[in-house]
Each structure stands twice: as structure tokens, then as C-alpha cells.
Amino acid sequence: MASVRDHWDETYRAKAETLVSWYQPDPARSRALIEAAAPSRAAGIIDVGGGASRLADALLADGYGDLTVLDISAVALDRSRARLGVGAESVQWIVADITRWRPSRTWDVWHDRAVFHFLVDESGQGAYLAALKQATRAGSVVVIATFALAGPERCSGLPVQRYDAKTLAARLGSDFEPVSEATEAHVTPAGVAQAFQYGVFRRR
Numbered sequence: 082m083a084s085v086r087d088h089w090d091e092t093y094r095a096k097a098e099t100l101v102s103w104y105q106p107d108p109a110r111s112r113a114l115i116e117a118a119a120p121s122r123a124a125g126i127i128d129v130g131g132g133a134s135r136l137a138d139a140l141l142a143d144g145y146g147d148l149t150v151l152d153i154s155a156v157a158l159d160r161s162r163a164r165l166g167v168g169a170e171s172v173q174w175i176v177a178d179i180t181r182w183r184p185s186r187t188w189d190v191w192h193d194r195a196v197f198h199f200l201v202d203e204s205g206q207g208a209y210l211a212a213l214k215q216a217t218r219a220g221s222v223v224v225i226a227t228f229a230l231a232g233p234e235r236c237s238g239l240p241v242q243r244y245d246a247k248t249l250a251a252r253l254g255s256d257f258e259p260v261s262e263a264t265e266a267h268v269t270p271a272g273v274a275q276a277f278q279y280g281v282f283r284r285r
Contacts, residue, residue, distance in 0.1 A: 089132075141168055146171065
């Protein structure tokens with residue numbers, strides 16, 4: 082069986098950036114939530130599972146200067162670097178499995194659109210939460226988007242764990258205070274609507 086890293090590398094090799102189901106030409110919801118959480122352009126922001134997402138492009142255009150993108154797939158990050166060109170030099174790129182990663186700093190904003198829901202067992206979720214706690218401090222804002230309860234049961238051939246606002250808050254635990262939540266119907270490049278649950282939390 083291929084490793085998780087091999088799975089995602091092959092997924093990005095097999096499909097163009099604009100054809101994967103999670104593609105967004107403009108990650109408007111994430112941008113708005115990040116700006117509300119961190120209006121200062123000096124804020125440190127990490128995009129977990131950023132892959133080939135265009136969020137880094139958008140945040141650079143919005144004036145943010147302390148950006149980090151982490152993904153398990155080097156293929157995905159290479160695509161983002163190539164697309165950004167010289168702008169890629171303004172971003173820190175980390176190839177890592179979030180369940181094995183140990184951050185060396187903290188950030189003001191932790192953003193994750195659709196990594197956490199791929200962790201379907203308690204050990205993987207626990208390892209993610211350990212990294213999250215190490216990478217944030219009191220006052221840091223956490224933005225996590227997962228498939229909602231009405232969302233798909235699988236993505237990219239893998240099972241997912243679906244959440245609503247209550248179950249997501251419960252899984253993150255008492256260290257994270259819920260701030261706001263929203264649902265969104267993401268339309269894939271194939272025209273399929275997928276229900277997402279967004280949660281915004283503040284680290285206590």
C-alpha cells in the first residue's frame with residue numbers, strides 16, 4: 082500500500098491544479114476569516130495542507146508578509162512555488178506530515194481547509210491537535226474547514242470524518258474557544274456541490 086505522502090504526490094501528478102475537487106480560483110471565505118482574525122499585515126499565518134491552493138497568492142496580494150505553507154506533498158508545494166515565481170521567496174514552505182510534525186515557532190493564525198477531516202482515527206487526530214497546540218499560543222486564532230455532516234463520505238479515494246460546529250468544537254477541546262462558524266457549498270470543477278463546515282476558534 083502506498084504511503085499517505087505517495088498518495089497525495091500521485092494525486093497532484095495525475096491532475097492539473099484546476100481539476101482537483103478542492104480547487105478554488107479565489108479562496109474568498111478563508112481570506113475573509115483570516116483578515117477578520119488578523120487585520121495586522123504583520124501577523125504570522127500558517128496554511129496547513131495548503132498544497133497547490135491559491136490562498137498564499139491571495140494573502141501576499143493582501144499585504145501579509147509572514148506566511149508559511151505546510152503540506153505532505155512536495156509535488157503540490159512545487160506547483161505553488163512555480164506559480165508564484167519570485168513571490169515564492171516571501172513564503173516559508175514546509176513538506177511534512179502534520180501528524181508527525183513538530184513546529185519550531187508559533188503563529189497568530191492557523192488555517193486548515195480540509196486536512197483535519199482526513200484524520201479518521203483518534204491517534205491521527207490526537208497527533209494533529211498536539212501540533213496545533215505547539216504551533217499556537219493564547220490569543221492565536223484557528224480556522225478549520227471540514228466536510229459538513231451533509232458532505233461527502235470520501236475524498237480523493239480516502240474516507241473522511243464529517244463535522245458540524247458542535248462536534249468540531251468538542252474534538253478540539255477546551256483549549257480552543259469557539260468564535261464563529263459557517264457552512265459553505267463548495268462547487269467542484271466538475272460542478273458537484275460539497276457541504277463544508279467552517280469553525281473559527283481562539284486559543285485560550
